[in-house]
Amino acid sequence: xxxxxxxxxxxxxxxxxxxxxxxxxxxxxxxxxxxxxxxxxxxxxxxxxxxxxxxxxxxxxxxxxxxxxxxxxxxxxxxxxxxxxxxxxxxxxxxxxxxxxxxxxxxxxxxxxxxxxxxxxxxxxxxxxxxxxxxxxxxxxxxxxxxxxxxxxxxxxxxxxxxxxxxxxxxxxxxxxxxxxxxxxxxxxxxxxxxxxxxxxxxxxxxxxxxxxxxxxxxxxxxxxxxxxxxxxxxxxxxxxxxxxxxxxxxxxxxxxxxxx
Amino acid sequence: xxxxxxxxxxxxxxxxxxxxxxxxxxxxxxxxxxxxxxxxxxxxxxxxxxxxxxxxxxxxxxxxxxxxxxxxxxxxxxxxxxxxxxxxxxxxxxxxxxxxxxxxxxxxxxxxxxxxxxxxxxx
Numbered sequence: 033x034x035x036x037x038x039x040x041x042x043x044x045x046x047x048x049x050x051x052x053x054x055x056x057x058x059x060x061x062x063x064x065x066x067x068x069x070x071x072x073x074x075x076x077x078x079x080x081x082x083x084x085x086x087x088x089x090x091x092x093x094x095x096x097x098x099x100x101x102x103x104x105x106x107x108x109x110x111x112x113x114x115x116x117x118x119x120x121x122x123x124x125x126x127x128x129x130x131x132x133x134x135x136x137x138x139x140x141x142x143x144x145x146x147x148x149x150x151x152x153x154x155x156x157x158x159x160x161x162x163x164x165x166x167x168x169x170x171x172x173x174x175x176x177x178x179x180x181x182x183x184x185x186x187x188x189x190x191x192x193x194x195x196x197x198x199x200x201x202x203x204x205x206x207x208x209x210x211x212x213x214x215x216x217x218x219x220x221x222x223x224x225x226x227x228x229x230x231x232x233x234x235x236x237x238x239x240x241x242x243x244x245x246x247x248x249x250x251x252x253x254x255x256x257x258x259x260x261x262x263x264x265x266x267x268x269x270x271x272x273x274x275x276x277x278x279x280x281x282x283x284x285x286x287x288x289x290x291x292x293x
Numbered sequence: 294x295x296x297x298x299x300x301x302x303x304x305x306x307x308x309x310x311x312x313x314x315x316x317x318x319x320x321x322x323x324x325x326x327x328x329x330x331x332x333x334x335x336x337x338x339x340x341x342x343x344x345x346x347x348x349x350x351x352x353x354x355x356x357x358x359x360x361x362x363x364x365x366x367x368x369x370x371x372x373x374x375x376x377x378x379x380x381x382x383x384x385x386x387x388x389x390x391x392x393x394x395x396x397x398x399x400x401x402x403x404x405x406x407x408x409x410x411x412x413x414x415x416x
Contacts, residue, residue: 134302134303134304137304138303138304138307141304141307141308141311145311261377261379261381261382261385262352262354262355262385263347263352263354264346264347264348264352264353264354264375264377264382265347265377265379266347266376266377267376267378267397268376268378268379271378276379276380276381277378277379277380278378278379278380278383278396280396281395281396281399281403284378284383284394284395284396287380287383287384288383288387288394291384291387293387
């Protein structure tokens with residue numbers, strides 16, 4: 033909705049015509065000394081004003097309602113459809129994002145934690161065998177030791193193939209675990225679009241409300257709300273553009289050392 | 294060395310727990326906010342506290358103040374690992390007696406450096 037539409041000076045042509053007719057009638061009544069009828073006309077005039085405001089509020093409410101009703105995701109399969117059809121409001125959708133990202137993070141960590149000890153063991157055994165191999169090449173090895181090494185190398189190759197398979201499998205599952213990005217991205221974009229739409233409509237309502245206040249001469253006493261950072265405000269967006277926020281660990285360290293830390 | 298990790302997100306607790314294990318600290322416990330952490334600290338003989346700031350219930354900042362106000366806990370080393378990045382907050386944490394401040398997102402190297410620095414000072 034454009035600003036000009038909110039401006040009382042740019043009302044509906046129908047309302048304007050009505051106002052003009054009634055204003056002229058009012059002047060005529062006063063000139064004629066018909067004060068009783070003039071007062072009735074003034075009431076009619078304010079009713080015309082109120083009605084145009086009500087109409088506008090009603091229109092905004094309808095489009096706001098429409099915006100919320102239209103807020104649906106496009107499910108790609110039956111399973112998602114069932115899961116998503118239950119989510120009828122934005123906070124549920126954001127909860128879904130928290131869940132999905134949490135699941136992906138945990139899945140990724142499970143797979144990495146599973147692979148890590150095997151990679152460590154591979155590294156350690158390879159280092160050990162390399163040392164033994166060097167000893168063999170320098171002809172420092174007894175026949176009994178060589179037979180032992182021979183078996184150990186055999187075992188190493190078997191475990192190596194198995195562990196490398198497992199690590200490869202885990203890595204490709206880690207890649208797959210990132211598929212949440214597609215789903216959460218869609219949900220967040222929908223929620224962002226809704227928030228923008230609601231903001232626009234709310235802004236229109238605020239502008240209208242201020243016109244109502246102007247017309248009725250209402251003055252609101254707004255208490256300044258003190259914002260405390262003690263409970264925490266969360267991550268800072270666009271930190272590098274702001275003076276009161278650190279841009280990274282280096283800034284934190286500089287700040288703390290300036291305080292004698 | 295017994296360490297308490299306080300963060301409302303289990304994934305972040307797990308990341309910190311893993312990094313601490315890589316640094317050789319395997320004796321760790323977890324709590325999801327200050328209200329859960331404080332009784333654990335009072336009864337558990339912890340040597341080190343790693344806490345987030347922004348948590349439901351009791352925040353990490355309030356937990357820090359509660360620790361410093363407690364006769365038995367006031368010397369406990371506290372490392373804040375948090376997304377809170379306002380200069381005023383960092384100054385407030387320093388004044389409340391924090392021993393180190395790591396801003397999220399962080400790297401394993403940064404966490405290691407700050408923990409080592411804290412232990413260096415204590416010893």
